[in-house]
Amino acid sequence: MKNSDSAALDHIETHLDDAIERLFSLMRVQSVSTDPAYAEQCRRAAALLAEELAGIGFDARVAPTPGHPMVVAHYDGPGPHILFYGHYDVQPIDPIELWTRDPFDPSLESRDDGSRIITGRGASDDKGQLRTFVEACRAWKETTGSLPCKITILFEGEEESGSQSLDPFLREHAEELQADFALICDTLMWDRETPGLTIGLRGMAAGEVTVRGPSRDLHSGLYGGPARNPIQLLATILGEMKDKDGRVTLAGFYDGVHPVGDAVRADWDRLGFDGAEYLGEVGLSQPAGEAGHDVLEQAWARPTAEVNGIWGGYTGEGFKTVIPAEAHAKISFRLVGDQDPDKVWAAFEAHVRDRLPADCTAEFSLRGPGSRAITVPSDSAALLATREALDAEWGKSALLGCGGSIPVVNSIRSILDMDTVLVGFALPDDNIHSPNEKYELKSFHKGMRSWVRILGKLGEMADARDAVAAA
Template sequence: MSDAQTQKVLDHIDADFDNSLQRLFALLRIKSISADPAFAGDCKAAADHLAGDIASLGFDARVRPTAGHPAVVAKSNGKGNGGGARPHVLFYGHYDVQPVDPLNLWHRPPFEPVVTDHADGRKIIVARGAEDDKGQLMTFIEACRAWKSATGSLPLDITFLIEGEEEVGSKNFAPFLAANKDELKADYALVCDTGMWDPNTPAITTSLRGLVYDEVRIKAARRDLHSGLFGGAARNPIRVLTYILGGLFDENGHITIPGFYDGVKDLPPDILAQWKKLNLTPETFLKPVGLSIPAGEKGRLLIEQVSSRPTCSINGIVGGYTGEGSKTVIPAEASAKISFRLVEGQDPAKIRKAFRDYVTARIPGDCKVEFGDHSMAPAIALPWDMKALSAAKKALTEEWGREAVLFGSGGSIPVVADFKKTLGLESLLVGFGLDDDNIHSPNEKYDLKSFHKGIRSWARILAELAALPR
């Protein structure tokens, strides 16, 4: 694409921005809460709305049934099979939103969007779904609209895949993906459900940590026991459990499970040097939540601890009497919930087995252990030399006037693993959310600047991706 064409598209985005905002507001007014069956009709309405909007851009857009809320599939070339001469991308987003509770903490009705002033003077869009994910989704739709309006065509082939169950775990998404994998082929996926480094610095998420979530239940006596009669003689499951959990870490913050770090690699030196320059400090990261001392692996940067290193977290412990007052018992059982965030090179199934072997080997006589099956997902990491990554970084840097940051996310987005496993696609994760957007909380917001420059950013990215060889 020529620079003149791209500039024409950018000019159109600026001139049409008020209309873009109204189109976003129309979507935000739909109460597409996927967790509550009472809003199933609203979820269908959101899917219909998006399909109609995307169809107006010349896409073959259909609302497709799943075992749960419907998905939207839209193809710019009528086939969407990735077999043409131009680059072909699969764009993913979700139209469902979180429940609004507690409603009394909202400053205004959550499905009546408004542009207002942030305390620091920024202009913000306030509504449920403003950032997660309707505002993010609409940045891409509006970029496509601008290309069509300003030039008459899109610079590459695009398939939209928009689901309605991301906020409830996407349990029906993987089967839908597998059942339709032939028509969803593309060169790579685009995901707009991530964030910026700060309000003025764009970012590309280059890795997502994987997840193993497990539950341990230790049982001893057949019933709770009187601690005066049995104390000192009877096994206490809480004591056994805390002894085992305490041994998961050494004095340097390393996880002691045998084989846990097998396959874990250090960052490339040039990337580590870039991360050092970002200067993520305890003052900026921990102080706002009332902490000051990093508790991860010693000898690692704070940004490594939260982005590129594997972790173990004890998420909850239950056992014995926890009510008001006192009750002197030795409980019959105790349980804990534990999660592991994994990085590239770690196999979730092997980590789960290693953890369970570690626990089982430390269970004393008179006790038995049970494990509860929960979720697993592998880590995802983009190749550092991926051409699409370089193209997107160039586009973002030009739009924002600051070099785009490449950094890893400490969280997990299971759909990205599904794209890799089922479709064989790498995913380019570009988003414009901010840490203070209150997603999943009352008064969710999306900076007006994020929405506007997000549209412009995607317009530039599409031009850069179109110039790549297939």
């Protein structure tokens, strides 16, 4: 039987003030995960969420970890089975003097244009976002007595401090957390009127290289000329990682890189993105990525090789005419498609070693394990159902890429073997991680309504399967 979301949507309208107060109650809990002084506050936030989920029909518990606890909750609905992830921890409030009010005293403020914003730490990242989903579940449960899907909820308490406990917890509880796919609400809208579905996250391989030459720092007046300079050598080697057209020259680097599909390309073209304006905001005028690919594609769908830092020799005050014994650089690669981070880093090491002259050596260190890119097929049933629901609520939606990485998505893919649909209602100016964090009331309100519709559409997927099976 087809799910109807009209009663749940009406519930959102008539209980908006209650939903705001429940968000405020969570925001008042000072769940700063990186500071041990707030450990009890993190436990309090987890307990508050578990108690609330239990109150709307979930089998919920606070699950201990070596760090801050997880919240795990289950609802045995008709299907499909959804894993929803969010995090209840927040960033530190420093510098406190830049806040216009107490960061843990949330408020609803009006602006000159008549719009309203929710202010306070965690308003957008991620308490406001995760609560849009919880409130949608509440609306379904209180109006129909049930939820249209089978749902598992996982709320983490260490996202803002490195997620040290996440992967071990996923491995230990993999069977319990298995679902058909995952949903995450911790990303951005395209603009104030267009919610985004993020279908691509770039992966990463990153680390350091040290090139060594002479046995000690040398006086450039005595040895300048005959002695190899490791800084100059390293700079030359790194410069040769790209050709004049911005293409990376590492052997096999583009293995697994796929072109953007026509449907996604057309969707991006409709966004009206202005590459010149995007670069102009940071004082640039010319794109420096691969020739033949526009700015948006370079940022979302093409791999990169970047030098993030380089140093050696004397860098203090004044001047010292020295030829350094060694030089260092930090390097990162953003990956797309099916690129293998281990193979990319190995190709980088080979690129350096193949260019080392006699008397010079190189040493490498990785910055943790690399991560593969994540791509959600634009024609997946879950994504299409989610987009249909967003279009019904907002009038339009957009398929977005993301130049960065979201570690939990990689963890869900690699450990639980599930795709993730990322739906975001935050905005770039929400001051996430900064003083005066805010969340648009419109984002919170329509975010709840969106999840009501999404749950209904996902429930219809199960109805369709049942009808086919019965035919």
